[in-house]
Amino acid sequence: MSAPQRKTDIGPPHFKQFLPPVIQKNYASWKYHEVLRPGTMVHVAESGDKVWSVRMASPRLISTDFVRDVCDVADKYCDGFFRFTSRHNVEFLVSDESKVKPLEDDLKKRGMVMGGIGPRVSNIVHTQGWVHCHSAATDASGLVKVIMDEFIDYFTTKELPNKVRFAVACCTNMCGAVHCSDIALVGVHRKPPIPDHGRIPNMCEIPSTIASCPTGAISPDPAKKSLKINNDKCMYCGNCYSVCPALPISDPVNDGVAIVVGGKVTNLRTAPKFSKLVYPWLPNNPPKWPEVTNAVKGILEAYVKGAQKHERVGEWIDRIGWEKFFKLTKIPFTFQHIDDFTFARETFRTTAAFKW
Amino acid sequence: MSAPQRKTDIGPPHFKQFLPPVIQKNYASWKYHEVLRPGTMVHVAESGDKVWSVRMASPRLISTDFVRDVCDVADKYCDGFFRFTSRHNVEFLVSDESKVKPLEDDLKKRGMVMGGIGPRVSNIVHTQGWVHCHSAATDASGLVKVIMDEFIDYFTTKELPNKVRFAVACCTNMCGAVHCSDIALVGVHRKPPIPDHGRIPNMCEIPSTIASCPTGAISPDPAKKSLKINNDKCMYCGNCYSVCPALPISDPVNDGVAIVVGGKVTNLRTAPKFSKLVYPWLPNNPPKWPEVTNAVKGILEAYVKGAQKHERVGEWIDRIGWEKFFKLTKIPFTFQHIDDFTFARETFRTTAAFKW
Amino acid sequence: MPKKYDTPLLDQLEKGSYPSFVTEIKKAAVKHESANDLLGALEQCYKDKKTHWKHGGIVGVRGYGGGVIGRYSDIPDQFPGVAHFHTIRINQPSGFFYNTKALRELMDLWDHYGSGLTNFHGSTGDLVLLGTKTENLEPLFAEVSSRGWDLGGSGSAMRTPSCCVGPGRCEWSNIDTLDITYSITQEFQDEMHRPAFPYKYKFKTSGCAVDCIASIARADCSIIGTWKGDIRIDQDAVKWYAKNGMDINAEIINRCPTKCMSYDGKELQIANEDCSRCMHCIAKMTKALRPGKEKGATILIGSKAPFVVGALLSWVVVPFMKMEPPYTEIKELTRKIWEWWDEFGKNRERTGELIERKGMRNFLEAVGLDPQPAMIREPRRDPFYFWQPDELK
Amino acid sequence: MPKKYDTPLLDQLEKGSYPSFVTEIKKAAVKHESANDLLGALEQCYKDKKTHWKHGGIVGVRGYGGGVIGRYSDIPDQFPGVAHFHTIRINQPSGFFYNTKALRELMDLWDHYGSGLTNFHGSTGDLVLLGTKTENLEPLFAEVSSRGWDLGGSGSAMRTPSCCVGPGRCEWSNIDTLDITYSITQEFQDEMHRPAFPYKYKFKTSGCAVDCIASIARADCSIIGTWKGDIRIDQDAVKWYAKNGMDINAEIINRCPTKCMSYDGKELQIANEDCSRCMHCIAKMTKALRPGKEKGATILIGSKAPFVVGALLSWVVVPFMKMEPPYTEIKELTRKIWEWWDEFGKNRERTGELIERKGMRNFLEAVGLDPQPAMIREPRRDPFYFWQPDELK
Ligand code: SRM
Ligand code: SRM
Numbered sequence A, B: 001m002s003a004p005q006r007k008t009d010i011g012p013p014h015f016k017q018f019l020p021p022v023i024q025k026n027y028a029s030w031k032y033h034e035v036l037r038p039g040t041m042v043h044v045a046e047s048g049d050k051v052w053s054v055r056m057a058s059p060r061l062i063s064t065d066f067v068r069d070v071c072d073v074a075d076k077y078c079d080g081f082f083r084f085t086s087r088h089n090v091e092f093l094v095s096d097e098s099k100v101k102p103l104e105d106d107l108k109k110r111g112m113v114m115g116g117i118g119p120r121v122s123n124i125v126h127t128q129g130w131v132h133c134h135s136a137a138t139d140a141s142g143l144v145k146v147i148m149d150e151f152i153d154y155f156t157t158k159e160l161p162n163k164v165r166f167a168v169a170c171c172t173n174m175c176g177a178v179h180c181s182d183i184a185l186v187g188v189h190r191k192p193p194i195p196d197h198g199r200i201p202n203m204c205e206i207p208s209t210i211a212s213c214p215t216g217a218i219s220p221d222p223a224k225k226s227l228k229i230n231n232d233k234c235m236y237c238g239n240c241y242s243v244c245p246a247l248p249i250s251d252p253v254n255d256g257v258a259i260v261v262g263g264k265v266t267n268l269r270t271a272p273k274f275s276k277l278v279y280p281w282l283p284n285n286p287p288k289w290p291e292v293t294n295a296v297k298g299i300l301e302a303y304v305k306g307a308q309k310h311e312r313v314g315e316w317i318d319r320i321g322w323e324k325f326f327k328l329t330k331i332p333f334t335f336q337h338i339d340d341f342t343f344a345r346e347t348f349r350t351t352a353a354f355k356w
Numbered sequence C, D: 001m002p003k004k005y006d007t008p009l010l011d012q013l014e015k016g017s018y019p020s021f022v023t024e025i026k027k028a029a030v031k032h033e034s035a036n037d038l039l040g041a042l043e044q045c046y047k048d049k050k051t052h053w054k055h056g057g058i059v060g061v062r063g064y065g066g067g068v069i070g071r072y073s074d075i076p077d078q079f080p081g082v083a084h085f086h087t088i089r090i091n092q093p094s095g096f097f098y099n100t101k102a103l104r105e106l107m108d109l110w111d112h113y114g115s116g117l118t119n120f121h122g123s124t125g126d127l128v129l130l131g132t133k134t135e136n137l138e139p140l141f142a143e144v145s146s147r148g149w150d151l152g153g154s155g156s157a158m159r160t161p162s163c164c165v166g167p168g169r170c171e172w173s174n175i176d177t178l179d180i181t182y183s184i185t186q187e188f189q190d191e192m193h194r195p196a197f198p199y200k201y202k203f204k205t206s207g208c209a210v211d212c213i214a215s216i217a218r219a220d221c222s223i224i225g226t227w228k229g230d231i232r233i234d235q236d237a238v239k240w241y242a243k244n245g246m247d248i249n250a251e252i253i254n255r256c257p258t259k260c261m262s263y264d265g266k267e268l269q270i271a272n273e274d275c276s277r278c279m280h281c282i283a284k285m286t287k288a289l290r291p292g293k294e295k296g297a298t299i300l301i302g303s304k305a306p307f308v309v310g311a312l313l314s315w316v317v318v319p320f321m322k323m324e325p326p327y328t329e330i331k332e333l334t335r336k337i338w339e340w341w342d343e344f345g346k347n348r349e350r351t352g353e354l355i356e357r358k359g360m361r362n363f364l365e366a367v368g369l370d371p372q373p374a375m376i377r378e379p380r381r382d383p384f385y386f387w388q389p390d391e392l393k
């Protein structure tokens, strides 16, 4: 191929060309929807027109062939249109009711998994991990796979009190939505970075590396034209390594996975919430991370058992109280759970009213 | 009088000698109480014994003669015993029912005011003000007097949705309980202190004065052996003046009274709460502070109108939301209301759900 | 003493139904020049809209570093009677109980040595004798101490502990607030009278979570009585409340913060394992409900006024502590806290601020307490935290 | 391409019901040496329990400062196919809508120039082409751009905006999320492709407070559709829900956060002046309830991941903004925000962090917004605050 005329600053293609006709026609005039099956819902327009959406799982890290397969299906049942969701699932948009069942059957035949609509687990917002990132304290895709395998029934069939949004981030940069998810995993380090004084002078900008440290643990080492780390102040966040590659921090034995829970994004009922720490560290045990999946299972089961209808994980915990959460889940309570960062004070219990 | 033998480190008199016999007998064996009138309640012991408490207002700043008058009454009706409450009221403790009515009548005859029990306004926790403190940005006793005069009916007769606890502090040292009161007044400055370079070197310890500033506005002025104040950073809290008298800050025109509301101390229903700013500044207009009493009246009336039974001021506001509070009370919302101190971030509205 | 000053502004504060502090000052002014001059000086403040007091120098009684607040007028020539006008903090008896004999005696002494003006009480709890000259301090102290009174705290010291009425007259008290307060005060006399701390340290003790002494807002150490075991229900009394017009569902059940109560129109039930012991139901139905039987206290640390880092409420450090004489556990814990604070606290840094600065772990390990969920409202949000070498591989 | 490496660890992740990313890499490995080597390199990571990637140097396409993430293996000799393995961020179309023609074309190009591996989508929203060599960047860019695609953002630039499906398929969308996103992206092409900010700046737009794009947690500027006016109630549909087994009181009325709803078994009522537009009732009773008719958006600023000062959620800065093409108001506000941030922001300081550091007043005045109670959850607690000279006497 000889290279065609490159263009710049044209921005993305206009979305309109990608909207199926039924959507173009009923744009902004939808009336209501109904969830028909865990993977299928129908939206009804003011005009009476309907569009069926069939949602199919995707591992997000997909080959061009996967995309071509999806295109084949879309060509067959959806006039060549489809979309992805904000959680990386594929949605086939069908305007002809008679094509819905055949589409579903076709997907099943291809070994595809449908689900995730309604009060269920959906696909996991996640990150690059060992597949592509230099910063990763754990893998992302692998964790996603084992978690989704574990809870597949809650994707394809079973209902939960409400949606449970998982997220995975491979380091505390948290490129996923870990900080506001019902249940989230995040890769963590547990030892300070070891300055590579040979490389620091060339590779790193000293002031911005110092400023990157949330705890002020880094100071200049003028003699070496390098940096010093005060190990007592370092809590291994790895932010300095993002800024300065000559501060390697990964450690196969002490890196691992933390679990945070109870976050949410929607404004329904209660304000958006941050996730909170429940497991400070579980070992990195690829490829199956059994300690992690087990821990998540314990949390999810306690939620299913205890939550009322429409309660998100964080709403359930807020109702019963964190002291009760730790009691029910039998998660050991440690010094790591007690905040010592920016807003520590606001997390202390300033009331005599709590549960035994 | 020739001076008797002084003693040290003996501590206070043992309380037991001050307990009336009925209390000594039924110590720690009380069963329940009943509020009979706004100023009278009866506690019933397991033994069946009863003690009537008649509560009488006190201005707290009292003369020896006031105390002697109280003693006269206590001798007559209470076997010579009485107590003060944690809010500076006098409580006459009567073990003989037949003496209750005569006691009340006697107090009325003496022009005394009874009340404050139950869901009412009680005496105001307050401070020294212009009567005794060098730090005062307003007077305390005067404010207390005009507020209590204004709301006397809520002390002597009328009921509120729940107790309303007032506090007054004459400066932001807040020697009262301003930071956790339903409605509280606090004296504030609005201009930076003016360093008296002549006196600073002798009177003030430089490092602790610098450390006293919450915003880091103070720095050394080595040339003058004195201090510099960065007026852009100063928010006139006056803490430096507490540490260093050569930093006078009071200003008759710009000093004034701020009103904070919605705090509480008890753990009933909701956790203890801090009071929040609603009037950043009202003028110091002694002796009646009409702007202040008016403002308080507006708040109290809105509370009486809007709150449900048992709701404290802060609980009512939490239920309706601060945006609604400002709407109902018509208090102008200003930049001063928006926090820019330690926990500012936690006070921002991080949800799309709020009321118009 | 004849009237010395016209006080048109203050006079306006003698009107109105609430008892007037101006009237009180005038009453004292009849006998005392200082009170008379206070009236004039205060009128001047009202006119000028500013205080006329100066920072106190250090004044006090021999052997004590606190208990007296020095105070001087900035216009002594105009008001010589209050040129010095120091206050004396007398340590009040637990629960603010008095008999008339003791008080009359004290008032007589105060009329002799002071202004005849008092505060019953200061907001820390002291019986405040308001205004005297430096030369009267020693003789007055000799008089009062020989009669069984001692000074309260001031400066960087343990401050005068105080408490709610507790077992003296309250059916809900889980602990002997009066005795605890007395016992702590006696135990730490030296720490109270000879300021040697980084800053002040206050104790307040409430018999239950109603917290009528506001301990959770105003004490470096807040001791709040509580219980284990089930709330005791008298179903007949429940019926009595219903009959007397209480809307039990609206007022009690729906206001229970943990929603652990139910009422079917007949019986009231409590799922006690979910009760947070907030005291609402008990307080509003005192005849029907009573706390459980195993008694103790929650210990909370840290509350204070806003300087420097913003106001603090006390936070839980010991969820449940038995409180029996001689209260060894709380006294030992206190000593450990002070030791740590003495070592690491900066000048004018309160205990709560130090804990915040150093981190809760540092504090808990120093005083020998294990982490517990009751200590926090919620776990940390951001996943950065320390590990100790022995926790690693 | 024949299989190059044994991957016993990764192979275990091909089992289980959920589609496997390992299978996907293997599919690409059939055609691409790089994908084949990725498999080996990833197996190595799984064995070593650590990443084998190095910091990327700066790579990209001519005239652009972003859109490509450089990535190098730290064991290139072992896995030469991934010695360079850069990702390309293609700006996705609004709402992630595609047609098969366009995508097939793109996939063909990617099989030609890259690893055959993609992310649909990255968590910012880009269509991520995962892994290619430096020399392929220019030709690939020429190909895709000539076909109407452009790069997304990276580095200290405006990042690729994204949005929920909105009016494309959702009955609750109050604004045209797709068009707003397109319009903003076009408007700020320069700011996206030529990083010149202190740090990244993200836009996310949701049609309503359900916030299906998680804008409030992950965007420096979160645009969330909302309404004024009464929630429209279809009482027949309410009856339909009741008949179909919904416990309206338990599920809806009692869960309304503002308690502004009532239901007497027949009619559902809403006191709209107390509704906070949280969307719960509407979402759970979509046939019966619809948002009010006056449409607009709330603008919130500041959310981000935890570094350096802890995670932030976006906070309200404009309670209600009309959102009509060409969206001048939000664009102008954005330019003002950037101007202020450019002037005062430190390197790697996000907008939210700067607002926190400088104070909200400073920010609001700079961008010309008045203070409003909707901006705060609660007023400040500690009574220290600034006054401007013109506010004083
Ligand atoms: C397709 C998608 C939008 C898109 O542009 O791609 C979408 C679509 C819908 N969402 Fe969503 N949501 C989508 C991501 C989200 C997110 C964002 C996220 O997960 O990162 C959230 C916020 C989650 C959070 O708070 O952490 C989200 C929270 C909701 C909720 C709130 C549930 C609750 O009660 O808390 C509803 C309302 C409901 O379920 O009743 C909702 C409702 C809906 C409705 C019913 C809206 C409608 O009328 O069309 C759609 C189908 C519901 C379903 O899947 O159950 N959607 N929804 C996204 C599908 C993701 C997926 O593949 O699973
Ligand atoms: C006498 C006193 C204790 C003392 O040692 O002096 C006391 C005595 C009682 N309090 Fe109290 N409280 C006393 C200060 C307090 C304080 C502290 C304060 O105001 O600084 C509080 C916390 C206020 C706050 O949260 O800001 C306090 C909050 C309560 C409450 C909680 C009300 C609520 O629902 O929030 C109750 C329970 C009730 O009223 O139902 C209560 C109940 C009671 C009971 C019924 C307890 C009992 O069974 O004896 C007593 C009489 C009630 C009354 O006055 O209505 N007491 N009470 C104090 C009287 C002060 C006064 O002169 O008015």
Ligand code: SRM
Binding pocket: B126, B127, B128, B132, B133, B134, B135, B173, B174, B175, B176, B177, B242, B243, C056, C069, C071, C087, C089, C119, C121, C122, C123, C124, C125, C126, C127, C128, C152, C160, C200, C202, C217, C218, C219, C303, C304, C305, C306, C307, C308, C350
């Ligand atoms: C007398 C009293 C007010 C009253 O009228 O009742 C009082 C008066 C003073 N307080 Fe206070 N405080 C008094 C109770 C309090 C309380 C309330 C309490 O103890 O329950 C507080 C809030 C709780 C706390 O401790 O944080 C309080 C917080 C302060 C502060 C701020 C301390 C802090 O850490 O933020 C200062 C400033 C200082 O220590 O320099 C302070 C300083 C002062 C000084 C000594 C002013 C100074 O810097 O020289 C005042 C002397 C006034 C005078 O001329 O007599 N006073 N002070 C109270 C003591 C009487 C007593 O012993 O019973």
Ligand code: SRM
Binding pocket: A126, A127, A128, A132, A133, A134, A135, A173, A174, A175, A176, A177, A242, D056, D069, D071, D087, D089, D119, D121, D122, D123, D124, D125, D126, D127, D128, D152, D160, D200, D202, D217, D218, D219, D303, D304, D305, D306, D307, D308, D350
């Ligand atoms: C690819 C992607 C993860 C993914 O697998 O989806 C990603 C990958 C990286 N992110 Fe991210 N971030 C990605 C979305 C996010 C998000 C989510 C979002 O945008 O909605 C966040 C959280 C929201 C936010 O912006 O705060 C996020 C917060 C970060 C941070 C922390 C920023 C902060 O202010 O705290 C960093 C660190 C940095 O900027 O140096 C970071 C840095 C990185 C770097 C560039 C690592 C680095 O320092 O060099 C990662 C490159 C990985 C690689 O090798 O490809 N990434 N990053 C996402 C972008 C794909 C896309 O364009 O669609």
Ligand code: SF4
Binding pocket: A127, A128, A129, A133, A134, A135, A136, A137, A169, A170, A171, A172, A173, A174, A175, A176
């Ligand atoms: S979360 Fe960390 S390791 Fe994972 S992709 Fe983002 S920056 Fe890389």
Ligand code: SF4
Binding pocket: A192, A193, A212, A213, A214, A215, A216, A217, A218, A229, A233, A234, A235, A236, A237, A238, A239, A240, A241, A249
């Ligand atoms: S890892 Fe984090 S805490 Fe440790 S030195 Fe680096 S930036 Fe600071």
Ligand code: SF4
Binding pocket: B127, B128, B129, B133, B134, B135, B136, B137, B169, B170, B171, B172, B173, B174, B175, B176
């Ligand atoms: S609040 Fe301020 S002015 Fe009032 S007594 Fe306390 S220190 Fe003095």
Ligand code: SF4
Binding pocket: B192, B193, B212, B213, B214, B215, B216, B217, B218, B229, B233, B234, B235, B236, B237, B238, B239, B240, B241, B249
């Ligand atoms: S008044 Fe307060 S803010 Fe101003 S310089 Fe003094 S201590 Fe600092």
Ligand code: SF4
Binding pocket: C164, C165, C166, C167, C170, C171, C172, C173, C174, C206, C207, C208, C209, C210, C211, C212, C213
């Ligand atoms: S705190 Fe509790 S025990 Fe003490 S007086 Fe108040 S209600 Fe009674």
Ligand code: SF4
Binding pocket: B269, C255, C256, C257, C258, C259, C260, C261, C270, C274, C275, C276, C277, C278, C279, C280, C281, C282
């Ligand atoms: S004490 Fe409080 S939490 Fe316990 S049952 Fe009563 S109201 Fe509920």
Ligand code: SF4
Binding pocket: D164, D165, D166, D167, D170, D171, D172, D173, D174, D206, D207, D208, D209, D210, D211, D212, D213
């Ligand atoms: S955010 Fe609102 S408008 Fe957008 S898809 Fe979700 S529910 Fe629909």
Ligand code: SF4
Binding pocket: A269, D255, D256, D257, D258, D259, D260, D261, D270, D274, D275, D276, D277, D278, D279, D280, D281, D282
């Ligand atoms: S939108 Fe939310 S606040 Fe408004 S009526 Fe519905 S549930 Fe209540």
